[in-house]
Structure formats: C-alpha cells, structure tokens
Amino acid sequence: MRRQNLALVLSTVAASGPLSRAAVAGRVGLTRAAVSSLVDELLGAGLLVEGETQASGKAGRPGRALALHDRGPAGLGLEVGPAHLGACVVDLRGEPRVWHRVPALNRSRPAEQVLGELAELAAASTREALALGLRIEGAVLAVPGVLGPAHDTVEHAPNLGWHGVVPAEHWPAALRAPELENEANLGALAELWRGGEPADTLVHISAETGIGAALVIDGRLFRGAAGYAGELGHVPVHTDGPRCSCGARGCLEQYAGARAVLRAAGVRGTHRDPVAALVDRAREGHAPTLAALTRAGEAFGTALTSAVNLVDPAAIVLGGAYTELAPWLLPAMTTELTARVRVRPWDPDTLRPSRLGRRGPLLGAALLTTQRVITDPARLWD
Amino acid sequence: MRRQNLALVLSTVAASGPLSRAAVAGRVGLTRAAVSSLVDELLGAGLLVEGETQASGKAGRPGRALALHDRGPAGLGLEVGPAHLGACVVDLRGEPRVWHRVPALNRSRPAEQVLGELAELAAASTREALALGLRIEGAVLAVPGVLGPAHDTVEHAPNLGWHGVVPAEHWPAALRAPELENEANLGALAELWRGGEPADTLVHISAETGIGAALVIDGRLFRGAAGYAGELGHVPVHTDGPRCSCGARGCLEQYAGARAVLRAAGVRGTHRDPVAALVDRAREGHAPTLAALTRAGEAFGTALTSAVNLVDPAAIVLGGAYTELAPWLLPAMTTELTARVRVRPWDPDTLRPSRLGRRGPLLGAALLTTQRVITDPARLWD
Structure with missing residues (x-):
C-alpha cells in the first residue's frame, strides 16, 4: 500500500509539479500528514527536491514547491x-x-x-x-x-x-x-511521454525504407497477441499492386517507403539516408519527387483509413525520419483520410508530425x- | 482489501470450479483460514454453494466442492x-x-x-x-x-x-x-466469456446489412478514443470501388454486406432476413450466390489483413447471423488472409465461426x- 502511495505522490509531481505538499495531498486524496511522510521518504531517496518558496496568488503561508530531482x-x-x-x-x-x-x-x-x-x-x-x-x-x-x-x-x-x-x-x-x-x-513511447500533446490512444508511424507503426492504447504500448501489432507498412493499399518484399501485393511500403518513393520519382543512385535525399529534392522543387510524395501521402491516407476505422486513435503521429517529409506528405494524407473516413467524424488535427522526429x-x-x-x-x- | 479478496475467490471458482476450499486457497495464494472466511461470506450471500463430496483421485479426506450458485x-x-x-x-x-x-x-x-x-x-x-x-x-x-x-x-x-x-x-x-x-x-463480450475458446485479444465480426466488428484487447472491450473502434465494414477494399452509404468508396460493406451479396448474386425481392435468404440459396447450390459469397469472403480477407497487421489478434471470430454463412465465407477468407498476411506468421486456425451465432x-x-x-x-x- 505504501509502495503504491509513493508511486502516486511521485507520479503526481511528475505530471503536474512543481507542487506544494498541500497541493499534492489535495490531488492524491490522502491526508497532509500521510503525504508528508511519503514526501520525506522520496526526498531522502533523492527523487524529489523541495525548492524555494512557490509563488502563490493566494493569501497565507506560501508552500515550498516539490519537483523531480535533476540529479540521482x-x-x-x-x-x-x-x-x-x-x-x-x-x-x-x-x-x-x-x-x-x-x-x-x-x-x-x-x-x-x-x-x-x-x-x-x-x-x-x-x-x-x-x-x-x-x-x-x-x-x-x-x-x-x-x-x-x-x-x-x-x-x-x-x-x-x-x-x-x-x-x-x-x-x-x-x-x-x-x-x-x-x-x-x-x-511511440517517447511521443506518449514527451510529445507535448497528450493522447492516450495513438498510432505512431516510424518509417524509412520500411514502414512501421506502434499502437499506444490507454496509455500503454500495445504489442498485439503475438507481438506483431502495428505492421502498417503491410496494410494492402491496392489489392493487385506490385509485389512487396514480404511476398504480398500492394502493401503500403511499396508506395510510401523511402526507396519506393525515390524509385517512383526516378531518382537514381544509392542513398545512405534516403529520407534526406527526398527532402533535398522536394526542397529544390523537383517535380517528379513532389508527385511521388503526393502519391505516397495518398497511399498513407488509404492505409490509415483502416487504422482509424478499426482502432479509432486520438492521434496519428508521423514520427522518426518521416517527420521531415511532413510538409509534402501530410496534405495528401489529410485529403485522403477526409474523403475516406466518412462513417464517423474525423478531425484532421488528430494527424500531426512528431516534435521529436528522429530523436524519438x-x-x-x-x-x-x-x-x-x-x-x-x-x-x-x- | 477484503472486497478484492472476495472478488478473487469468486472469480477463481467461476473460472475453475468446482473447487474445494483448499484448492481455492492454493490458487489465490491466501491462507486456508482467510479463504474459509471469504467463502463463508460468499455462501451467506448466496453466491456460492458447497456441494456434495468432490471426487478426488488423491488419498485423504475429500473436500466438499464449491461452485457458483444457480439461484440468486x-x-x-x-x-x-x-x-x-x-x-x-x-x-x-x-x-x-x-x-x-x-x-x-x-x-x-x-x-x-x-x-x-x-x-x-x-x-x-x-x-x-x-x-x-x-x-x-x-x-x-x-x-x-x-x-x-x-x-x-x-x-x-x-x-x-x-x-x-x-x-x-x-x-x-x-x-x-x-x-x-x-x-x-x-x-464480442459473449464470445470472450462463453465462446469456448479463450482468447484475450480478438476481433469479433457481426454482420448483416452492415458489417461491424468489436475489438477485445487484453480481456476488455476496446471502444477506441472516441467510441468508434471496430468499423470493419468501412475499411477500404478497392480504392476506386462503388460508392458506399457512408460516402466513401469501395468499403468492405459494398462487397460483403448481406444486401450487397444478394445484389451481386442477382437475387431480387425484399428479404426480411437477408442472411437466411443467402443461406437458402447457397444450400440449394445457386451458382451466382456461391460466386458472390466467394467474392465477399475475398473482400473480408483483404479487410481483415489490415486488422491482423495492425492489431495482431489471437482470434478472429465470425459471429452473429454471419456465423451461418461460415461454410461459404471462411474458405475464401482463409485463402486471402494466407496470401496477404506475409510479413509475420499467421495461423488459419485463429479464424473461426462463433459457437454462439445470433444468440451472442x-x-x-x-x-x-x-x-x-x-x-x-x-x-x-x-
């Protein structure tokens, strides 16, 4: 029980700190005395610090603010x-x-x-x-x-x-x-914890040559029954499309993977960083690259229609290296999702690029x- | 704490009963005395019955078996x-x-x-x-x-x-x-609780004119962020397919909904129970109906490829009225899923008809x- 309460106090400060002891007690629903004992243990363990006087708009004795330790x-x-x-x-x-x-x-x-x-x-x-x-x-x-x-x-x-x-x-x-x-x-977990726009249920796309996604459901990573959830890259986009490396036909990866897009744009050569190569050409206004990125965005939109209709995420985040392609992919993705997700309301603002990008x-x-x-x-x- | 332990004892008997008090204690990890006190309370409330002597292969005094009450x-x-x-x-x-x-x-x-x-x-x-x-x-x-x-x-x-x-x-x-x-x-919940083949993560299809699905994730109904999860009927099968009632194109419902299949089979007239009408014609060996059901099964297989690749369920259950169409739908569904789910292993036995059917x-x-x-x-x- 004490173990759970220690976690409760620490999580509360992590989510909403800096907070005074009284404010923590108010939020966790324990007595001030109980919270003080828990706080003392967390201070002693070097997990919390009790800082200078907290600015308070209210009259009365200002509390000292508890915050997570930046050492330890x-x-x-x-x-x-x-x-x-x-x-x-x-x-x-x-x-x-x-x-x-x-x-x-x-x-x-x-x-x-x-x-x-x-x-x-x-x-x-x-x-x-x-x-x-x-x-x-x-x-x-x-x-x-x-x-x-x-x-x-x-x-x-x-x-x-x-x-x-x-x-x-x-x-x-x-x-x-x-x-x-x-x-x-x-x-996906970095996005959940540090993405800046909290969403408990999200689809996080990370793509380069392959296209993967991770599902966060109710604030936890969802791996699937056998650990294979999130294979967005192999959602069928066109049932008679080109043969994919997986053996199936018309998978999203064949339209929107970085090497597939380079190929569609007629860009030759080997590229150590194929996403950066696409960004360079898109910035230069290279028309075949722009067209290929639009088609990739459409294919993403089709595959994500399945994800929205099946999973109903609060957010779809374009993460990893593909964050850098967001200016060219998101418009077509949005158009396609808006046209295809019709059985239920769908808000285009739920589709966004990650703020973390490759750092995620x-x-x-x-x-x-x-x-x-x-x-x-x-x-x-x- | 006692509240949780009462639930633990009752759930254990529900899942594995009839069980002796000693067997319950062994399973829940509480002392025999603690379990007896909890059992007495549950007996008193009329939730459990303590029946005749339980048959036991072991030597020693046989325990009396606890079971859920059939009254109350x-x-x-x-x-x-x-x-x-x-x-x-x-x-x-x-x-x-x-x-x-x-x-x-x-x-x-x-x-x-x-x-x-x-x-x-x-x-x-x-x-x-x-x-x-x-x-x-x-x-x-x-x-x-x-x-x-x-x-x-x-x-x-x-x-x-x-x-x-x-x-x-x-x-x-x-x-x-x-x-x-x-x-x-x-x-889906009936399937989870009484389906006979336990699977904690499953996609349960219930179809008639519309096609819906419900997702059970980690033993709980998953509704999605806004309550719209499981719209299997509006997963795109062919991006340029016929216009759906939802406004999008090529949704699964346009290929596999009961009225769409009747239409594809050239069966005219109004049908109070369109699924029963399809079953009648399929049983008679009506060739256009059989062909239309095969195409419906293929469309289901394409849409379910998205579900398998995204969600990775332990089971896909064809439930509701469509259970009756399983003999004609499942073969094409299995063929299609086997051909399309290639990025990961996929076991055809995870696709099965519900035992509950329309009773679910x-x-x-x-x-x-x-x-x-x-x-x-x-x-x-x-």
Whole structure:
C-alpha cells in the first residue's frame, strides 16, 4: 500500500509539479500528514527536491514547491542505426542531459564490432552522467528490427544486416548488457511521454525504407497477441499492386517507403539516408519527387483509413525520419483520410508530425527507465 | 482489501470450479483460514454453494466442492432487432435460464410501441426468473446502432429506423429502464466469456446489412478514443470501388454486406432476413450466390489483413447471423488472409465461426450483469 502511495505522490509531481505538499495531498486524496511522510521518504531517496518558496496568488503561508530531482536516478538510452550509433541519458524529469549521435557505417561491419563501439559510447555516457550527479538505473537499446520472444535476440534487422544477433554475447563482461526494444515502439513511447500533446490512444508511424507503426492504447504500448501489432507498412493499399518484399501485393511500403518513393520519382543512385535525399529534392522543387510524395501521402491516407476505422486513435503521429517529409506528405494524407473516413467524424488535427522526429527512439529508450522509477520508486530500494 | 479478496475467490471458482476450499486457497495464494472466511461470506450471500463430496483421485479426506450458485443474482438481457424482440436471464454461472425470441416487425412501428412490448417481455422474464429463485441485479438492452456519448440515447439505428430515441422515456415508470449497449460489443463480450475458446485479444465480426466488428484487447472491450473502434465494414477494399452509404468508396460493406451479396448474386425481392435468404440459396447450390459469397469472403480477407497487421489478434471470430454463412465465407477468407498476411506468421486456425451465432448479443447483454457481480461481489451489499 505504501509502495503504491509513493508511486502516486511521485507520479503526481511528475505530471503536474512543481507542487506544494498541500497541493499534492489535495490531488492524491490522502491526508497532509500521510503525504508528508511519503514526501520525506522520496526526498531522502533523492527523487524529489523541495525548492524555494512557490509563488502563490493566494493569501497565507506560501508552500515550498516539490519537483523531480535533476540529479540521482537516470536512464541510459542506446541506439544502433544503419549509419549511426546513439547514446542518451535522461534525468528523472525526462530531460536529456547527455546526447551523442555518432556517424558509423554499421551495415558493412560485423555486429560484434558495432556493439563493441556502442558499449564504449555507453561507458563514456555513463561517466559523463556521473559527473553530472546522475546514476544510471537501467539501459535500453533501440533496435530497428524484430526481436525474439524473450527480447534477448535481434531476430531480423534487415537495415543492419543482423539475423539472430544476441547483443549480450558481444557486450563487455564488466558492463551490464542493455535491455532490447524495438525502435518504433520506443518512438511511440517517447511521443506518449514527451510529445507535448497528450493522447492516450495513438498510432505512431516510424518509417524509412520500411514502414512501421506502434499502437499506444490507454496509455500503454500495445504489442498485439503475438507481438506483431502495428505492421502498417503491410496494410494492402491496392489489392493487385506490385509485389512487396514480404511476398504480398500492394502493401503500403511499396508506395510510401523511402526507396519506393525515390524509385517512383526516378531518382537514381544509392542513398545512405534516403529520407534526406527526398527532402533535398522536394526542397529544390523537383517535380517528379513532389508527385511521388503526393502519391505516397495518398497511399498513407488509404492505409490509415483502416487504422482509424478499426482502432479509432486520438492521434496519428508521423514520427522518426518521416517527420521531415511532413510538409509534402501530410496534405495528401489529410485529403485522403477526409474523403475516406466518412462513417464517423474525423478531425484532421488528430494527424500531426512528431516534435521529436528522429530523436524519438533514442529518447524513448532512455525514458523507459525513468518512467519505471516514477511509476514504482520502491524498485530502487528493493 | 477484503472486497478484492472476495472478488478473487469468486472469480477463481467461476473460472475453475468446482473447487474445494483448499484448492481455492492454493490458487489465490491466501491462507486456508482467510479463504474459509471469504467463502463463508460468499455462501451467506448466496453466491456460492458447497456441494456434495468432490471426487478426488488423491488419498485423504475429500473436500466438499464449491461452485457458483444457480439461484440468486442474475442478469437480464434484452434485444431489439428489425424483426424480433429478445429477452434472456442468465444465472451467476452464465447459464441461460429464461430465453425468449419473439417475431416482431419493429421497423414499421413507432419506437414507443416497440419498447412498450419489450418492457412487457422484460417483466414476464423477470417473473419467470423469480419463480426459478433468481433475482435480477441488472438489465442491459442490446441495440443494433450507434449510442450517444452518455449511453442513454440511440443516436442512429438504421435497421430499426430509430434516430435520437431515448428508451428510458418510453419505459414504464414502475420498471427500471435497462442500460444500453451496442449489440456488436455485446456479441464480442459473449464470445470472450462463453465462446469456448479463450482468447484475450480478438476481433469479433457481426454482420448483416452492415458489417461491424468489436475489438477485445487484453480481456476488455476496446471502444477506441472516441467510441468508434471496430468499423470493419468501412475499411477500404478497392480504392476506386462503388460508392458506399457512408460516402466513401469501395468499403468492405459494398462487397460483403448481406444486401450487397444478394445484389451481386442477382437475387431480387425484399428479404426480411437477408442472411437466411443467402443461406437458402447457397444450400440449394445457386451458382451466382456461391460466386458472390466467394467474392465477399475475398473482400473480408483483404479487410481483415489490415486488422491482423495492425492489431495482431489471437482470434478472429465470425459471429452473429454471419456465423451461418461460415461454410461459404471462411474458405475464401482463409485463402486471402494466407496470401496477404506475409510479413509475420499467421495461423488459419485463429479464424473461426462463433459457437454462439445470433444468440451472442442477447447472451452478452445478460452476462454483462453477472460478470460485474463476479468481478466485484461486494457491489451487491453496497
């Protein structure tokens, strides 16, 4: 019971702080004395700080404001992409305090070497965090691929060329190996926690060559019965469309994946960052690229009609690298959704680009740990 | 705490009974003494019975078996369809004890008259239940239409010709008006609770002229952010397909709704029960009907590909009247899903007809009350 109440107090300050003890008591529905005892324990554990006098419009003795500590427990996020490594440390407030994004051609190197470098980056970030008074309570690695059921194996990450890679096997023995999570899921969680426009039920799109989505339902990541939810890229758009890499026909990915759009625009050559290549051409006003992006937006709109009609999300967020394509994709997506979602009201404002963009998955990886501390602080002294 | 433990004991007997007191204690992780005190309270309230000696393979004193009471608290389900009224009473075990399905041409009559007759049926069913030693703890009306946000108004039920009907206004003042719930949702809940093959995450299809679906996620009905989840009938199948009644193009309903299939089969005339008309012709081997049903099954398969790829349900259940069309729809649905769901494994056994069929919504309406009692028995003496 006390464990739950500690979580209640900490979550309340996290959601609405800074707050006085009296304000916390009012919100959580416990007595002032009970809240003070809980607050003292959280202050003692270094999770809360009680700051200077809080400005108050009311008469009477002003309360001192409680806020989350900017030192103490922290989360380490790690990321491996086709062309970069990333590390990030967030404090309990969710603020990024250490941020590294290092170019690295990971696709052409053995997984062992990539993970060795990532472990060095993790160790360096941990040292930097320590110098800031932060203590890493957990590390999570964002993976652009499918994880095995036990979440210890990267079964399939085509953009890295990884198949059946177990990162813990290549991690230095002296360091604790990170937990693994799919990057699309982490992008969605970052949007949920730090996206700026709260929505408890959302579809978060993260696309590059492949197109994935993650579903947040009632404030929690929904993985599906077998862990396969959110395969937006393989929703059929045209039943007799081109053959997809998955084996089916006319999947969204064949119309709106970055390489498919480049192909449709007649842009040749290899592109380390195909989304950036599209953005460059769209900015230059390259007509075939603009037309291809419009068709991609229409295909997104058709596939998202299914998502809106089936799931009824409060928000659809275009996240990850595709955030940068929002100016060219969103108009056609909106037109198509407006024309197709007719059985129910649909508000175009529920479709929006992420504010986090490519930073989402790495930020989400770091936030996973601090969110766990906030929803159950007693885990720290278990 | 005691309230939660009462629910825990009652739910355990509901899920796995008959069980001895010792077996219940073993399952819920409480002491034998604590369980006995809880059991005594539930026996006293008439929710459990302690029956004859339980057969046991083990040596030692055989325990007496605890089971849910077949008298006492009960749920009343009511239903209004275009051509019938229904009433059903289930006991705490979920067994239907009173069952009425009365032909009634509700479409051509004022809502007031229909609801007056339904109230008489409800009163008669309540009297019959009383004679069986059952006490109605709540009544729920299954409505084939869209409810208002407060769930007190039938905003739109095209098959009844109801718009903005508030059933409580037409209910006899002496009787408590029933709670309203959408029939597709109730069909899904009946499947979840009494479908025979447990699946915590499922898509339940109920179709007739319109095609609806209800989503059960983690054992609970998922309504969506604004209450519009499950509009399977308006998932686009062919982007340039025929205009749908909703205003969009190529919706599933235009290929697989019962009247659309009759039209595609060239069957003329009005049909009070279009699904039965299709079943009759399919049984006679009417070739155009068989071909139209195959095309309907293909369209279902395309739309359900979106549902599988987005939501990843453990089961897809063809329920309601369409259960009767399963022999002709399921083969094409399975072929299409197998060809289109390629990005992930998909097991054709997860697609199945409901065992409840047209009985689902009425049964679900009655079960809603008894399930509430089982998950919180203390509500009875609040």
